[in-house]
Amino acid sequence: GESVGLHLPTLSVQEGDNSIINCAYSNSASDYFIWYKQESGKGPQFIIDIRSNMDKRQGQRVTVLLNKTVKHLSLQIAATQPGDSAVYFCAETSSWNAGNMLTFGGGTRLMVKP
Amino acid sequence: NAGVTQTPKFQVLKTGQSMTLQCAQDMNHNSMYWYRQDPGMGLRLIYYSASEGTTDKGEVPNGYNVSRLNKREFSLRLESAAPSQTSVYFCASRTTGGGNQPQHFGDGTRLSIL
Numbered sequence: 001g002e003s004v005g006l007h008l009p010t011l012s013v014q015e016g017d018n019s020i021i022n023c024a025y026s027n028s029a030s031d032y033f034i035w036y037k038q039e040s041g042k043g044p045q046f047i048i049d050i051r052s053n054m055d056k057r058q059g060q061r062v063t064v065l066l067n068k069t070v071k072h073l074s075l076q077i078a079a080t081q082p083g084d085s086a087v088y089f090c091a092e093t094s095s096w097n098a099g100n101m102l103t104f105g106g107g108t109r110l111m112v113k114p
Numbered sequence: 115n116a117g118v119t120q121t122p123k124f125q126v127l128k129t130g131q132s133m134t135l136q137c138a139q140d141m142n143h144n145s146m147y148w149y150r151q152d153p154g155m156g157l158r159l160i161y162y163s164a165s166e167g168t169t170d171k172g173e174v175p176n177g178y179n180v181s182r183l184n185k186r187e188f189s190l191r192l193e194s195a196a197p198s199q200t201s202v203y204f205c206a207s208r209t210t211g212g213g214n215q216p217q218h219f220g221d222g223t224r225l226s227i228l
Binding site for chain 1: 117145147154155156157158160162164170172204206208210213214215216217218219220221222
């Protein structure tokens with residue numbers, strides 16, 4: 001089946017720098033996308049979401065960009081802090097998807113150097 | 115407001131033993147989900163319950179059963195545990211009002227099967 005794909009890299013950034021985490025998806029029917037943050041020993045924590053009728057959405061220090069043409073999603077974290085160190089997952093679903101089943105990518109580990 | 119609560123947090127089983135993982139949410143959500151997370155992989159859906167009284171298979175349902183006990187509680191049962199079921203199990207819930215909404219996760223049950 002189609003799936004959201006993420007390589008599983010480790011992104012290392014300096015504290016205070018901006019971070020960009022990328023995600024490619026393959027299901028052209030997907031119309032709702034979510035970014036989750038997972039800290040060690042914890043469950044995924046909702047960060048921000050975006051619907052397919054938008055290209056950009058901003059939250060507190062985070063921005064999600066959606067490029068439907070190339071099926072690409074990114075999460076930008078401004079002024080990265082040590083507390084941002086975690087694994088980040090993108091997830092996608094379709095309004096036609098019974099039960100709103102999410103398909104998750106494999107995750108990207110963000111490491112923030114003090 | 116506890117959100118999604120999972121019990122137990124840790125469990126070790128022998129092959130062939132049975133076990134029920136408990137999940138409860140206090141957010142009055144209609145939909146509930148069970149995922150497993152294996153090292154280096156994203157979350158994979160085992161079963162879900164779109165609303166009280168209904169359950170459906172996800173991506174990896176074999177070897178599991180579920181019960182939606184009431185609106186708050188959704189349990190996952192392993193009838194005869196196998197080493198391949200060693201994983202971290204996450205429960206999630208979601209409101210179904212107002213269009214697409216994110217799923218909210220518990221902190222997981224870490225299950226080892228010897």
